[in-house]
Amino acid sequence: MRELVPELHDVLKLIKLRFSRDPHDIHEWDSRDYEAFEHLLAINTETWKGVRQHHLGFTEYPTEPDTFYLCVADSLASHVSRLGEAGHIERKLNKLWKPAEEERDVRLEGDEDISALFKFLQTDPSWEEFLQKYENLLKNRPEDFHHGKNITSLYTHSKLTGQFYRILRNNPHLFPLLPNEIGGKTKDEVGNLYRKKWNSEWKLTLARCKLHLLQRPFRAKDLNIFGALEDLTEEISTGYQDNLILRTSDELLLVLPDEAQLSDISMMAHQKGFWVEIIRARRALNELKPPNPEIMPGKKHENLYNLPEEISPPICEICQSAKATKRWPEDDILSRRELCPNCRALLTQNPLALVVDSLCEADRAKLEDVITEPTTEEICEVCFSIRSKEARLPKLANEWSKEAKITWLKLDLDFDQLEYTLENLSGKGEISFSVIGEFQEDYSQFLRGFNEQIHHNFRSENVENVLSDFFCIKIGSFKESLRILQIYHRLLENFLPAFLDLEKSPLKIAIVCANPKFPFFEVWKILEGAEEDIFISLQEGRTLRAPIRALRPLIEAANMQYHKSALYKLTRIEETSKALAELVFQNRRDEDSRTYSRLGKALRPGLDFSSIFTFARLLQD
Amino acid sequence: MRFIEFDLYSDALCMGERVKGGLFRPCAKTIRYSQISGALRKKFGENEIHAAGYLVEENGYNKMDYFIYSPRDRARAISKVPLQIEFLTNVQGKVYVREDEFTAKNLPDKFGILMGALISKGFGSCTLTKRKFAEDKPLALGTLRTRIPINKLDIFGIEGSNIKRPVYGYLFEPISLTSGMYVLSLFEGSEVVAPRFLILETKRR
Numbered sequence: 001m002r003e004l005v006p007e008l009h010d011v012l013k014l015i016k017l018r019f020s021r022d023p024h025d026i027h028e029w030d031s032r033d034y035e036a037f038e039h040l041l042a043i044n045t046e047t048w049k050g051v052r053q054h055h056l057g058f059t060e061y062p063t064e065p066d067t068f069y070l071c072v073a074d075s076l077a078s079h080v081s082r083l084g085e086a087g088h089i090e091r092k093l094n095k096l097w098k099p100a101e102e103e104r105d106v107r108l109e110g111d112e113d114i115s116a117l118f119k120f121l122q123t124d125p126s127w128e129e130f131l132q133k134y135e136n137l138l139k140n141r142p143e144d145f146h147h148g149k150n151i152t153s154l155y156t157h158s159k160l161t162g163q164f165y166r167i168l169r170n171n172p173h174l175f176p177l178l179p180n181e182i183g184g185k186t187k188d189e190v191g192n193l194y195r196k197k198w199n200s201e202w203k204l205t206l207a208r209c210k211l212h213l214l215q216r217p218f219r220a221k222d223l224n225i226f227g228a229l230e231d232l233t234e235e236i237s238t239g240y241q242d243n244l245i246l247r248t249s250d251e252l253l254l255v256l257p258d259e260a261q262l263s264d265i266s267m268m269a270h271q272k273g274f275w276v277e278i279i280r281a282r283r284a285l286n287e288l289k290p291p292n293p294e295i296m297p298g299k300k301h302e303n304l305y306n307l308p309e310e311i312s313p314p315i316c317e318i319c320q321s322a323k324a325t326k327r328w329p330e331d332d333i334l335s336r337r338e339l340c341p342n343c344r345a346l347l348t349q350n351p352l353a354l355v356v357d358s359l360c361e362a363d364r365a366k367l368e369d370v371i372t373e374p375t376t377e378e379i380c381e382v383c384f385s386i387r388s389k390e391a392r393l394p395k396l397a398n399e400w401s402k403e404a405k406i407t408w409l410k411l412d413l414d415f416d417q418l419e420y421t422l423e424n425l426s427g428k429g430e431i432s433f434s435v436i437g438e439f440q441e442d443y444s445q446f447l448r449g450f451n452e453q454i455h456h457n458f459r460s461e462n463v464e465n466v467l468s469d470f471f472c473i474k475i476g477s478f479k480e481s482l483r484i485l486q487i488y489h490r491l492l493e494n495f496l497p498a499f500l501d502l503e504k505s506p507l508k509i510a511i512v513c514a515n516p517k518f519p520f521f522e523v524w525k526i527l528e529g530a531e532e533d534i535f536i537s538l539q540e541g542r543t544l545r546a547p548i549r550a551l552r553p554l555i556e557a558a559n560m561q562y563h564k565s566a567l568y569k570l571t572r573i574e575e576t577s578k579a580l581a582e583l584v585f586q587n588r589r590d591e592d593s594r595t596y597s598r599l600g601k602a603l604r605p606g607l608d609f610s611s612i613f614t615f616a617r618l619l620q621d
Numbered sequence: 622m623r624f625i626e627f628d629l630y631s632d633a634l635c636m637g638e639r640v641k642g643g644l645f646r647p648c649a650k651t652i653r654y655s656q657i658s659g660a661l662r663k664k665f666g667e668n669e670i671h672a673a674g675y676l677v678e679e680n681g682y683n684k685m686d687y688f689i690y691s692p693r694d695r696a697r698a699i700s701k702v703p704l705q706i707e708f709l710t711n712v713q714g715k716v717y718v719r720e721d722e723f724t725a726k727n728l729p730d731k732f733g734i735l736m737g738a739l740i741s742k743g744f745g746s747c748t749l750t751k752r753k754f755a756e757d758k759p760l761a762l763g764t765l766r767t768r769i770p771i772n773k774l775d776i777f778g779i780e781g782s783n784i785k786r787p788v789y790g791y792l793f794e795p796i797s798l799t800s801g802m803y804v805l806s807l808f809e810g811s812e813v814v815a816p817r818f819l820i821l822e823t824k825r826r
Contacts, residue, residue: 218645301812305789309771311803315791317639375644519645 004046004066006073006165007127007158009054014137014154015114016107025058036111040118048121056194061187065177068190069168070161072197076285077160077434078143090147093140095438096425097498106140127162143434151426152434153441160437163242164255167204171257175202198285205256206293207280208415209236209265212250214273214319215383216521222318223392223520226466228272236265245433246291246440248413249467253291253436258282266304273319273382275305291436292419316380318387324378327351329370332388339363351376393464393472400474400516407481408512410527411450411469413443418506425498446495453487478513478621481536482558485509489551505548510535513618536614544614550606557602557615566592567616574613582609622757622778624717624818625724627749629674634745635688635708637738646738648685648707651675651809652714653768655792660736660747667723671776673819674716675766675809682713690739708744717755717818719776755818763820765811768792770804779807779815786812 012023019030026034026041034041052060053067054074062068092100108114120133131138135155142150143157168175175197182190211232215225229250236252237244240261246253256262262278269276281296289296307321314324330347333339339347343363346355356364356371364371379387391397400406422431422439447468454471455463462474475481488509492500499505510530512523518539526537533548546554569592574581585596603612629652636649636656649656652674661670676683691703718724730751737745757778762785769777770792774784788810791803807813813820 301786303787303789305787307789307805309805311791313793313801313803315639315803320639320791321789521645 001045002047002124002126004050004070004165005125005127005130005162006050006070007162008047008121008125008130009050009070009074009161010143010154010158011051011117011121011130013143014108014134014141015117016105016109017114024055025060026052027059037114037118040115040122043118043122045121045124047124056187056191061190062182062194063185063190064182065179066169068177068182068194069175070165071194072202072285073161073164073168075198076164076288077157077437078432088147089145090150091142091145092150093142093153094147094150095442096151096422096435097439097442097496099498104140106137108137127158148428152432152438156437156441157434160245160433163244164433166242167255167257168202174257200284203282203284204288205259205262205280205282206288206290206296207254207256207259207262207278208251208291208293209254209262210251210277211269211274212277214270214275214321215386216318217524218318218519218521219387221387221391221397223466224386224389225273226470227389227392228386229274230467232269232272232274235268240265246415246436248443249469251413251415253415255288255433262304266306269304270306271382273386275303277301277303288433290431290433291415291422294416295419314378316383317377318379318383322380322382324380326379326381326384328377328379328384328387330376331384333367333370335388337366339366393466395461395464395474396472396516402516404516405475405478406514406516407471407473407475407478407484408514408523408527409454409471409473409481409484410510410530411447412508412510412530413469414506414508417504421499421502421504421506442495446491449495450487450491453491454484457483457487478538479558479618481511481513482555482618484511485534485551485558486555489555492551500548500551502548505533508533508535510537512537514539536618538614538617542610542614542617544607544611544618546607546611550603553602553606554615557599558619560598560602562599562619563592563595564620566595567620570596571613571617571620578610578613581613585609585612623720624755624757624816625720625728626752626755626818627674627716627718628752629712629714629716629747629749631709631712631736631745631747633686633708633710633743634712634736634747635706635738636736637706644705646704646706648709649768650683651767652716653792654770654773654806655768655794656736657716659795660734661718664732664734665723665727667727669721670718670724671773672716672718673767673769673777674714675819676709676712676714679713682711684710686710688739690742706739708739712747715818716749720754755816757816759817760814761817761820761822762812762814763817763822765807765809765813765815765820767819768806768808770794770806772804774807777816777819779813779819783814784811785814 015023017023017029017033020033023029046066050067050070053062054070055061056071062071090103091105092103094100108117138155138158139153141154143152143154144150181193211229213225215222217223217225233247233249233252237247240254243254243256244252245255259280259282262280266276279293279299279301281293281299283296283298287296293299311323316322316324330352334344334347340360340363343359346358353375419431422435451468454473458473458475464472466472496507499507508530510527512526514523532545534546534551536544570581570585573584584590585600587593590596599612599616603615607615636652638647638649654673657672657674658670661672662668686708688706688708689703690706718728732749734747734749735745736747739745760778768790784807788808790806790808792806793801794804795801
């Protein structure tokens with residue numbers, strides 16, 4: 001027999017009985033419903049035991065460690081138990097960031113469908129097997145039907161219950177529970193035991209880990225560090241899949257049984273060229289406050305580097321945190337290319353730039369692509385291995401002309417702002433793990449959709465994916481970068497529409513327009529410093545900064561027709577004096593005042609003058 | 622412990638960081654321990670001078686500029702690949718020198734030093750003007766404004782247990798005229814409990 005599948009504990013929430021109000025406890029079913037399905041309810045599996053015993057409030061209650069762990073995991077993963085008074089019944093999934101449009105009860109209703117479910121449960125299915133049949137239903141059925149509590153899906157709740165169950169059950173030394181503590185006890189005694197474990201005895205660590213680059217990427221090949229970042233987040237997510245609550249391209253929210261795992265994560269990060277910023281708090285289960293350990297009592301904030309006390313020269317020129325033991329490009333050439341013994345010896349002892357003229361003709365031809373490398377760089381093993389990989393952005397490195405126009409596009413999810421936003425949207429001032437889990441589902445879908453739309457709109461041959469939320473796009477003119485805003489708006493409308501009306505959005509979009517020769521570390525510096533909801537930077541130092549509420553007006557303004565000469569005049573005046581440009585922009589007697597007043601009407605007060613002038617500059621391209 | 626506070630002024634200063642990609646040399650935006658202590662030691666011929674500082678954040682000062690420099694290889698009669706160098710103009714900073722018998726007696730009220738890179742090209746001439754004395758006590762929580770090697774933190778009244786949220790990097794420490802080591806150091810941006818003059822104090826909520 002299969003072990004208990006915790007994700008299926010709420011499977012009875014998928015059915016709508018004809019007479020019984022709440023199908024959760026079979027003992028409390030209306031006798032007419034019971035008689036209709038009695039012959040199918042003899043399910044002899046551990047999972048079925050979990051279905052019947054995971055609550056303390058019904059006739060059946062946990063009588064053995066596994067069902068007790070399930071009961072605790074269910075509470076941790078529930079949005080419902082954390083909130084107060086129930087509202088009216090509302091049978092639709094009403095996500096905080098995307099309210100449902102119409103009421104739709106998706107539960108299985110007919111005898112045939114309900115019987116099929118019970119028959120399937122008799123086969124003792126795994127979670128994956130169950131999903132194949134009922135995933136859609138789980139995703140559309142709220143965890144609870146009451147207004148204000150119907151904000152998370154049964155799918156998210158079930159998945160999280162599975163995660164918490166395994167964290168508790170797989171660490172008996174941290175969450176001890178002896179069979180005699182629970183076996184043969186009354187419901188009240190088990191209830192007391194639950195409160196003891198929940199309120200004080202059992203503790204979990206909530207940790208927010210942000211991965212930072214030790215490197216400052218400089219050359220196109222250094223962008224391979226983002227490949228390493230992707231591998232690292234994937235490795236952590238796979239290794240800690242039961243602990244992972246929320247994940248972006250460089251940040252993870254984890255629930256850990258103890259804090260030893262954080263050293264492992266820090267070590268994994270260091271080996272790949274990163275350091276980790278960790279905010280963590282270890283508290284009793286009733287005191288965990290997702291998603292932000294920063295607001296929990298006893299929180300600790302630390303940066304884990306794993307750095308040596310001293311490094312004898314030379315120091316790595318890229319990460320500056322390890323001894324340089326390799327030369328670039330010489331060691332790369334020597335390890336990969338066939339050279340004659342003479343040239344090999346020359347290159348072993350000298351920098352490439354100094355011996356180019358002394359190389360034999362055949363070897364010089366072989367090294368044509370690297371001969372232009374200006375200098376030798378001394379770098380460490382980690383940076384060498386990252387740089388030696390295939391170029392992360394081959395089109396940017398090899399295909400796109402140096403005169404092309406490109407746009408760097410980065411989406412960023414601000415954890416602190418997310419917490420604030422979700423608290424406000426819920427109106428309860430408290431966020432549960434299930435709300436965060438639900439958001440993760442939609443955020444991942446949003447990113448996938450955004451990715452598809454970017455590739456579709458700009459054509460894949462013009463798009464390089466640096467990360468799942470970081471792109472490099474070749475465009476015909478910088479004005480085209482405004483199309484990105486249209487895509488962004490469309491996707492937000494589809495997946496996270498409530499974000500469009502916020503004062504400040506947790507999701508930020510930053511766009512840097514440049515040409516391929518513009519040094520990447522400058523782009524990265526600009527992207528890292530962008531804090532506004534919408535941020536566009538032009539190479540000449542102009543920036544557009546706008547709140548998310550200005551997104552619609554920006555798109556509308558981008559689709560209007562303007563006199564190009566008026567826009568040109570404005571930006572030229574601004575180059576001399578911003579104050580003068582402001583005066584001209586507001587002067588109703590100016591010959592171009594009609595153009596300026598249309599722009600002003602569309603964009604004020606969301607955008608300041610400097611941002612409007614940047615917008616005007618973009619429109620001219 | 623007491624520190625002597627100086628105002629530092631320079632027309633153009635290049636406190637170079639390590640060259641990036643063989644093409645670009647960024648400029649540090651603070652006055653690190655190794656740089657100012659080294660410059661003062663050279664000026665006064667005394668190895669036990671300990672100082673650190675930072676740049677002031679006032680309008681008009683410390684403007685960033687760029688300089689293209691193409692060193693000439695005289696032996697091969699060719700110019701090397703041009704290097705883009707970041708530097709600061711109209712530099713205004715604060716320097717704190719630990720007061721001891723030597724510094725109390727020998728540091729004048731106003732004097733000049735040479736500091737940073739490209740001195741032969743006219744960069745790095747600095748004037749230091751004595752302002753007042755600063756005490757290391759009381760300590761306060763805040764963001765460090767300079768770079769100090771870990772093994773020199775005690776000189777500045779920062780204990781290991783007072784490093785709340787470090788930002789690490791490496792500073793070069795000479796061992797002899799021709800050699801040295803990179804030593805683990807606390808960089809600007811670290812959250813520490815330290816003398817007030819070295820930090821931007823964290824506002825209490």
